[in-house]
Amino acid sequence: MFKKILLLFTLLTLIGCTATKPVIVTTKKAPLKSKKEVVRTVRKTNTITPNRTKSSASIPIKAESKRNDTETIVSTSRTVVTNDVVRVYISQYKDVAMGNMRNYGIPASIILAQGILESGAGRGDLAMNANNHFGIKCHVGWTGDSVKHDDDAAQECFRKYDNPSESFKDHAVFLTGRSRYAKLFGFSKGDYKSWARGLRTAGYATDPKYPDKLISYIERYNLYQYDNQVLDVNYVSNEKQLVEELTIEARNPVNTSLASYIVQKGDTLYSLSKKFEVRVEDLKQKNNLSDNTLSIGQKLVVK
Numbered sequence: 684m685f686k687k688i689l690l691l692f693t694l695l696t697l698i699g700c701t702a703t704k705p706v707i708v709t710t711k712k713a714p715l716k717s718k719k720e721v722v723r724t725v726r727k728t729n730t731i732t733p734n735r736t737k738s739s740a741s742i743p744i745k746a747e748s749k750r751n752d753t754e755t756i757v758s759t760s761r762t763v764v765t766n767d768v769v770r771v772y773i774s775q776y777k778d779v780a781m782g783n784m785r786n787y788g789i790p791a792s793i794i795l796a797q798g799i800l801e802s803g804a805g806r807g808d809l810a811m812n813a814n815n816h817f818g819i820k821c822h823v824g825w826t827g828d829s830v831k832h833d834d835d836a837a838q839e840c841f842r843k844y845d846n847p848s849e850s851f852k853d854h855a856v857f858l859t860g861r862s863r864y865a866k867l868f869g870f871s872k873g874d875y876k877s878w879a880r881g882l883r884t885a886g887y888a889t890d891p892k893y894p895d896k897l898i899s900y901i902e903r904y905n906l907y908q909y910d911n912q913v914l915d916v917n918y919v920s921n922e923k924q925l926v927e928e929l930t931i932e933a934r935n936p937v938n939t940s941l942a943s944y945i946v947q948k949g950d951t952l953y954s955l956s957k958k959f960e961v962r963v964e965d966l967k968q969k970n971n972l973s974d975n976t977l978s979i980g981q982k983l984v985v986k
Contacts, residue, residue, distance in 0.1 A: 754766070756799070756803045756804065762806045762807045764806055768804050771804075772798070772799060772802075773795055775805075775945070776847070777795065777909055778979055779794075779848060779980055780794040780851070781909050781912065784872065786855070788859075789858060789859075790874075790910045791906070792875045792906035794851070795900075795901075795909070796897040796901050797817055798817065805847075809832055813830045813841060813842070813843035813844065814843065814845065814847050814849065815830075815841055815844060815850055816850045816854070817850060817853075819841070819842050821840035821841065821842055825840075827842060827843065827844075846978075846980055847945065848979060848980035864881075866881060873907070873911070873916065875897075875906075943983060945980060946978065946982075952967065955983070955985065963975075966985065969983075969984040
């Protein structure tokens with residue numbers, strides 16, 4: 684009897700163990716499926732984000748590299764120039780500026796910086812059409828030629844000159860002959876920063892950034908070296924800049940087919956007659972010259 688009871692108990696135990704196995708298998712499979720889904724979702728998100736970041740970061744770098752090639756000068760007109768254009772302008776008029784510094788006491792650096800800014804380095808409308816390199820308006824008492832040009836107001840009256848050298852001289856006379864600029868001549872001739880700020884205070888320009896622009900040109904192109912040369916203060920010839928100027932001029936040879944020519948340092952009527960294959964007497968007649976004297980910046984008719 685006891686053996687029968689033991690056999691029956693063993694059979695019931697085996698049947699009970701077999702019935703619980705499917706439940707255990709189901710609970711193990713369910714979490715495995717959910718883990719696979721989570722991993723897939725994370726991978727998709729990571730593959731999208733870095734691509735967007737790279738494409739947006741590359742755009743501004745290309746745009747900035749293009750802006751470094753040219754400069755826009757805004758004064759009486761809007762003029763786009765390169766560094767070479769500005770350096771040629773400095774080379775062309777530095778002697779005139781130093782001469783005016785000796786004769787009138789205005790720093791050569793200020794004269795050149797104003798010329799660059801006001802004339803667009805000689806490429807602005809007033810410089811091209813009226814030889815006006817300093818944006819000087821007619822004002823009361825002007826009896827010379829004039830042109831109309833939009834500035835603070837429409838069609839304002841600006842002075843017109845026969846050649847750039849007249850504009851440089853009139854700029855010096857303009858500053859020395861008006862009492863509102865008298866304070867400037869109390870500054871040291873080597874103190875270009877005070878001169879730049881003083882011009883704005885005296886009312887030469889309405890732009891509040893005018894002094895900063897002048898100072899920027901003076902320091903960027905080492906224009907103060909011409910002040911030092913005139914004052915003979917710690918002047919050392921800048922050979923590197925001289926080489927650059929000569930290289931620029933060599934890349935831009937004189938076009939002998941031009942109808943007009945701007946007199947450069949060292950030019951004579953004889954040398955120009957050979958350069959443009961015209962007689963000296965014809966040059967004098969075309970330009971109403973009574974003698975053989977030429978001035979730097981003077982505009983000549985050569986054809």
